[in-house]
Amino acid sequence: xxxxxxxxxxxxxxxxxxxxxxxxxxxxxxxxxxxxxxxxxxxxxxxxxxxxxxxxxxxxxxxxxxxxxxxxxxxxxxxxxxxxxxxxxxx
Numbered sequence: 001x002x003x004x005x006x007x008x009x010x011x012x013x014x015x016x017x018x019x020x021x022x023x024x025x026x027x028x029x030x031x032x033x034x035x036x037x038x039x040x041x042x043x044x045x046x047x048x049x050x051x052x053x054x055x056x057x058x059x060x061x062x063x064x065x066x067x068x069x070x071x072x073x074x075x076x077x078x079x080x081x082x083x084x085x086x087x088x089x090x091x
Contacts, residue, residue, distance in 0.1 A: 036078055048082040 041051035
């Protein structure tokens with residue numbers, strides 16, 4: 001399922017227009033991004049938790065030249081941990 005199919009499915013289930021659903025989707029993604037950028041997490045009970053995860057700087061082997069080491073800079077990555085209720089609902 002791609003984004004357009006996803007938005008169409010939500011519009012059909014909620015008797016909404018694609019325009020309205022797209023606005024809600026964009027607002028949701030923006031809110032999640034801004035919250036995680038601020039270092040906070042979002043917990044949606046019954047679905048999961050969006051949280052930023054800090055990864056420290058580390059040294060790895062260069063995949064193109066196994067004799068060479070490269071330094072991977074520290075970064076923050078977005079994570080999503082699904083809740084038990086959601087996991088159980090798809091099995």
